[in-house]
Amino acid sequence: MSKRKNVSSVSPTKSKRAKTDTGQAKLHQFFGPTTTNSKLPQKSSQTQTFIQGSSKPVSVANQSIPADVTVIDVDALDEVEVIVEEISAMSTSRVEPTDLISTSKTSKAVKMSRTIEDVEVDHLVFSPFDVEPLLYEPEKQPGRADKAPYALLTHALVGLSHTKSRIAIQNILTNVLRTIISRYPASLLPAVYLLSNSLKPQFIPIELGLGSSVISRSIQQISGITSAAMKKLHTTTGDPGDVAFAAKSNLRTLIPHPPLTIPYVYESLLKIAGCKGSGAAKEKQKIVEKLLLAASGEEVRYLTRTLCQNLRVGAVRTTILTALARAVIFTPPLGKPSPIHPSLLDFLTPPASPSKGKAKDMEKERLSAILQPAESLLKQVYAKHPNFDQIIPALLENGMEGLAERVPLAVGIPVLPMLGSPTRSLEEIYRRLGDLPFTAEFKYDGQRAQIHAYKSENKEPLVKIFSRHLEDMTGKYPDVIALVKPMMEEFNISSFIMDAEVVAIDSVTGALKSFQELSNRARKDVNIHDVKISVCIFAFDLMYLNDQSLLGRTFRDRRELLRSTFKSKHPGNDSFMAHFDFVNSCESEEGQSRIEEFMNEAVESKCEGLMLKLLDKAPVEEEPATKKSKLKSLPSTYEPDIRTSAWLKLKKDYMEGLGDSLDLIPIGAWHGNGRKAQWWSPVLLGLWNHDTGRPVAVCKCMSGFTDVFYKSMREKYDPGNEDCSQKPLWQCDFGGFKPNVYFRPHEVWEIRGADITESPVSVAAQGLVSSTRGLSLRFPRFIKKREDKGIENASNPAFLVGMWRNQQREAKDGLGEDDGELVDVDVLSDSNVGSEEEDSDI
Structure with a gap:
């Protein structure tokens, strides 16, 4: 020894x-x-980031990462x-992979000997997280010191990866967060970031x-x-x-x-x-x-x-927010002796006999009535202020009480945008809205931009510009900043948050250009003197003005404030200054024929179509799934992170019969045949399922691609790189589809098809239309890449079901039924799937 x-x-x-x-x-x-070497040289150039409301501007280093992140030069x-x-x-x-994988060959694996006395690490054994939160006791979990062990989080991740049950996923997340709140509150913020597979809020690059x-x-x-x-x-x-x-x-x-x-x-x-x-x-x-x-x-x-930034567990943002809200209710972070919410105490007393049938349903409703308001509150707060750096400390300080007031809408923190619902025709719009007043606006082919501006204590205007995905793109548009700063002085504005569309234009004639031309701009650190493509800011909404939130006001009021506060500005041939204008609009009071004429004007102006927006709050009759009709209130307020029927989008592609447009995600492919043998053809496409947080396969596409596109796709999705694999590395629901290779879901393509059909292969929308079949798109054709959309903004199963039902209602000869082209791949071999089905355009 x-x-x-x-x-x-x-x-x-x-x-x-x-x-x-x-x-x-x-x-x-x-x-x-x-x-850490305190003598290392430090960068001196600084800008200011700002959070309007109770807090003041904070000076941070002018770098591409947040101030609290140490830069290691x-x-x-x-x-x-x-x-x-x-x-x-x-x-x-040497270590052979088969020895490492097979437990029967461990004797052949390398054994690293210890040359000092063996010291065993005290491994923690955690109890299961996938139990009902009412029965879970976080204080009984083992632990060490004052920092949460990573093994605790790993235990939860293992449970998440072994289930697809939404209830189980929710329980696991709720209980692990409860444990951290109860035992290691200081570890809650990093735990939430690690669970969400992120480092900081989306707007921090x-x-x-x-x-x-x-x-x-x-x-x-x-x-x-x-x-x-x-x-x-x-x-x-x-x-x-x-x-x-x-x-x-x-x-x-x-x-x-x-x-x-x-x-x-x-x-x-x-x-x-x-x-x-x-x-x-x-x-x-x-x-x-x-x-x-x-x-x-x-x-x-x-x-x-x-x-690798690919946890492969079904924990999406909404699920984490729901779990966090429940965790705070079940285990309030206030240091009280009883961690149980008073309203939940009666659930802990075992009943004389187990509840069944209606009694059990009533218990679930009672529990939901306690939890749902907290879940809704946290989601609303996050939608207005999507920054866990402020939300988590506020929850730990005082729970859910007064959370909306403590973490308010703030200039400098982007708001999750309000979204519109697609429609097929003007007739459908009038059927939904009836005689309610609405406005029709050009739907420009540009980039949605959320512009934040605020005057610092020394009266210097500060401007931030965010994309619809909350990415900071201030450095991309120095000409917009050069436009906004003098506008604040000219119109005597202290702060505002504006929703707008940035569109490429001809600086001389003002003619609109396509999104493709706008995308030719550099993405960051653009010098204003290097700007070659002029842009115009088409403003269409105002969410904040002079230290006052406008989210709760009607769209009519917000639009009036927007147009009365700001004025159009066109700097002529100066390409170093952006133009400013309001969206071109037409009111419903002018009649349906005028709206139809306005739609033609939008198409002729190279716009995508129209946005139809309700001006005032009103109840409307929604199209029901049953024979009974019901009234649903459509808000004309600004609803962050909600796709509402108060905003309807009518794209020109939607009006061409059954050739509707879907935004789909490429998730796999087969080897091509004949001339296409060297390329991927067909490509498997999927919808985005918000419930599961992953794509679900819907159809195969092999039409609309050029040879150039095929070549670039083959280079992008090569089995040797990180975007393509011969094994399903990324969580997707493939149903009966079995592609030769799998793609990393990260881009969106616009696809049009002939019609929608029930399918024994696809599981997209399964259970919404049929218990055994999903929906698929017949004769899909590639239109273009949607570089302005992330996969979470792709079309979802509910939208596909809505299109299918409209098709079924309008069809008189049974369109939408399976014509026999879809083959049930469960009864075929893998080789048959790749060859016999390739030309079916499923």
């Missing part, structure tokens, strides 16, 4: 083990914590590095910037396996997390590492995002290696997936 304790004094040449290890590559040395780091030596030798046998090569090298270095073994592991498992888990499953280190905590993992990710300079990749790899070495068991798998 004395020799073990004094291992540093033992010469490797005298060690028998060292002799047997001659020629074996050593394990990569793992670096200790980076010491790798070029300026000292040469001296703190090195912790893990072990001096390894077993002579921060990215990990980790390439697959950095992660692969890190796994190799900490496990000692060869590149060939890594490749075999990836071929066998198809998932980076599974590869890392298998590669490290038999690794034994000299000194047990301190267990990972949730804050440490999150802070490490921020450090990775902050690495800048020519040596950034090397520094990032060090941090990744430290994380992977400290991780154990399932932590390795989910840590790697987090680094």
Whole structure:
């Protein structure tokens, strides 16, 4: 034992083990914590970011990441590095992937020997999270110190990945958040970010910037396996997390590492995002290696997936918000003796006999009546102020009480935009709205922009511009900033939030140009003197003016304030200054024939169609699923993050019979035949299912593509890169479709089809129309890429069902029924699916 304790004094040449290890590559040395050098040069250029309301402007570094993220300038780091030596030798046998995966061959796997006294880490054993929240007791979960163990979050992620049940997913998230609120409140914010697979709010431009090569090298270095073994592991498992888990499953280190905590993992990710300079990749790899070495068991798998930004669990934003609201209700973060909400106490008393039938349904309704208001409140607050950095501290400070007042709408924090519902014809619009007054506006072919402006304490105007996805695109439009700042002075405005459309125009004639021309602009850090494409800001709504929120006012009032406060501005031939105008509009009082004429004017002006907006709040008769009609109030207020029937969009494509337009997600493909053998054809497309938070396959498309597009698609979706795989790495519901390759869902295509049909292959909208069949699109044809949309904005099953029902109502000869072209792939072999069905255009 004395020799073990004094291992540093033992010469490797005298060690028998060292002799047997001659020629074996050593394990990569793992670096200790980076010491912050207070003498490192700091950037001095600064701008101001601002949050209007109770808070004042905050000065932050003018960088592409938030102020609270440490920027590590790798070029300026000292040469001296703190090195912790893990072990001096390894077993002579190399690690083979089959040995790591198969439990029956563990004797062949490499065994990393310890050269000091064995010290076992105290592994925590957690109780299940997927129980009813009323029966869950967070205080009984094991834990350490004051920081939440990463193993706690991993335990929840394992449960999430093994279920598709919405109820189970909701219970797991609720209970893990309750545990953190009860035991580790300071860890709640990083836990929510890690669960949502993000680092900061969407409007803060921060990215990990980790390439697959950095992660692969890190796994190799900490496990000692060869590149060939890594490749075999990836071929066998198809998932980076599974590869890392298998590669490290038999690794034994000299000194047990301190267990990972949730804050440490999150802070490490921020450090990775902050690495800048020519040596950034090397520094990032060090941090990744430290994380992977400290991780154990399932932590390795989910840590790697987090680094790849693909957790593969069904936790979407709305689900996390619902779980967070429930967690705060069940476990109020106020330090009270009883963690149970008073209204929930009666549910804890066991009834004399279990409730059944109507009694059980009534209990569910009572519980829902307690939880639903909190869920709704939190979602509304997030829609107006989508920033967990403010929401989480407010919840921990005083729970749900007064949350809307404590986290209000704020200038500088983008609002989740209000969205319109698609319609097929003017007849449908008049059927919905009847004689209610509405306005028709041009639907421009541009980029939606949310403009925030505020005067600082020194009266200097500050401007921010956000996209519909809340991305900060201020640096893309210096000409818009040059327009807005003098407008604030001219019209005596202290602050505003405006909803508008940025459209490319001819600076001389003012003629509208296409979105494609606008997209030719650089995306960031544009110099105003380099602007070649002039733009016009077409304003259509006002959500905030002079320190007052306008969200609760009718659209008629908001529009009046917009037009009375601002004036049109056209700087002539000055291409360095944007133009400002209001959307071209027409009122319903002018009659249906005038609205039809206005639609033709929109098409002739190269617009996409019309937006029809209700001016005043009124009850309207909605088209019911049953024979009984019902009245539903349509708000004319601004409803963030809601697709409402008070805003209806009528695109020119929607008016061409059955050739309706859908926004679909490419999620897979088959190998082409004949002339298309070198390309992907057909391509599998999917809808976005908001309930599950993943795409659901709906049809195959092989029409509308040019050879140039086929070639670029084959280069983009190559099995050798991160966007394409021969295994289903990304969560999608494929139904009966079995493509040859799978695509990473990340882009949206506009597709038109002949009609909608019931399908035994597709599971899209299954249960909404038929219990056994879904819906599919017949003869789909590619129109264009929708670069202005993310996958969460793609068409959803409910929209497809609405189109199908309209088609069924208008058809007189049974259109929409399956014509026999759809083949049930469950009874076919994989090879048949790729060949016999390829030309069916399903």
